[in-house]
Amino acid sequence: MTEILIISHSSEIAQGTRALVSQMAGDTIIHASGGVDGGIGTNIDQINDMIGKIGSDTICFYDIGSSRMNLEMAVEMYDGEHKLHISEAPIVEGAFLAAVENSVGSSTEAILEKLDTMKK
Amino acid sequence: MNAEKLLEQMHGLKSVFDEKEGELTGLDREIGDGDHGVNMKRGFSAVNEKVGSGSTQEILKQTGMTLMSSIGGASGPLYGFSFVKMSEVAKEEINGDNLIEMLEVFDRTVAEKGKVEGGEKTMYDVISKSADLLRDKGSLSLEDLQQLAEETKDMIATKGRAAYFKEKSKGTIDPGAQSAVYIIHALGAGVEK
Numbered sequence: 001m002t003e004i005l006i007i008s009h010s011s012e013i014a015q016g017t018r019a020l021v022s023q024m025a026g027d028t029i030i031h032a033s034g035g036v037d038g039g040i041g042t043n044i045d046q047i048n049d050m051i052g053k054i055g056s057d058t059i060c061f062y063d064i065g066s067s068r069m070n071l072e073m074a075v076e077m078y079d080g081e082h083k084l085h086i087s088e089a090p091i092v093e094g095a096f097l098a099a100v101e102n103s104v105g106s107s108t109e110a111i112l113e114k115l116d117t118m119k120k
Numbered sequence: 121m122n123a124e125k126l127l128e129q130m131h132g133l134k135s136v137f138d139e140k141e142g143e144l145t146g147l148d149r150e151i152g153d154g155d156h157g158v159n160m161k162r163g164f165s166a167v168n169e170k171v172g173s174g175s176t177q178e179i180l181k182q183t184g185m186t187l188m189s190s191i192g193g194a195s196g197p198l199y200g201f202s203f204v205k206m207s208e209v210a211k212e213e214i215n216g217d218n219l220i221e222m223l224e225v226f227d228r229t230v231a232e233k234g235k236v237e238g239g240e241k242t243m244y245d246v247i248s249k250s251a252d253l254l255r256d257k258g259s260l261s262l263e264d265l266q267q268l269a270e271e272t273k274d275m276i277a278t279k280g281r282a283a284y285f286k287e288k289s290k291g292t293i294d295p296g297a298q299s300a301v302y303i304i305h306a307l308g309a310g311v312e313k
Binding site: 036041043044045065066069070072073077 | 188189192193194197198200201204233234
């Protein structure tokens with residue numbers, strides 16, 4: 001099973017996306033976090049916290065600007081056993097597609113191929 | 121430079137950024153969102169508080185991790201991650217050759233993660249020329265580093281917040297280039313090629 005990680009500048013975007021996606025794919029594990037110190041922003045620590053909790057290969061979605069940079073850095077520093085993939089797909093549509101594909105049994109590779117056709 | 125001297129330099133950047141907060145804020149108000157002075161001050165206050173003694177590699181890695189978590193925006197993660205990557209090549213006694221190697225890692229990390237090249241009016245314009253400066257001059261003086269920052273004055277920003285100012289970004293030193301001067305100067309203290 002593939003897990004999903006969502007990092008956004010906004011807590012509401014992160015939690016809202018998770019709620020939306022969970023409605024369709026309740027069995028997919030979704031890690032979501034957004035905002036820093038009650039305001040807007042992203043930070044490497046919150047990404048590291050989420051990455052510390054993953055239990056299988058994970059596809060990561062980000063929103064804008066420095067969230068990608070923080071995500072890349074966190075992924076590069078990860079030395080665990082699972083594979084982390086950064087998707088360039090838009091955060092809502094990408095996470096939605098990945099979760100639904102996962103719930104119908106698609107492999108991580110197959111999901112990534114489908115995501116590659118989506119553009120931000 | 122040994123671990124003890126390196127720690128002293130990293131801790132010492134707190135007072136540098138305390139002193140330069142106003143200057144960096146002023147530059148960032150001109151062509152950014154005005155928080156660079158506060159950010160750098162917060163980052164190095166945290167370094168001063170949290171980074172303890174250890175090997176040169178440990179000190180650089182701790183400094184990097186601290187900067188990554190305590191400074192928002194792009195500059196904290198870029199400086200922070202660069203310190204983490206530099207820690208991987210640092211020797212226990214940082215001499216001129218080793219510092220050149222570290223500065224090349226600094227250059228590559230910022231280029232790759234910040235997706236930036238020379239001439240875009242960013243911290244990279246100072247970082248990318250510092251290894252050559254050390255090779256040519258044998259040391260990293262504040263005056264020579266400052267000259268690199270001054271060269272960003274006439275550039276038009278194409279990266280970061282300043283890019284929104286387009287032509288209007290001319291005439292002001294890039295705040296990131298200015299903070300890079302202080303960071304690289306601290307890394308180069310007492311190291312000669």
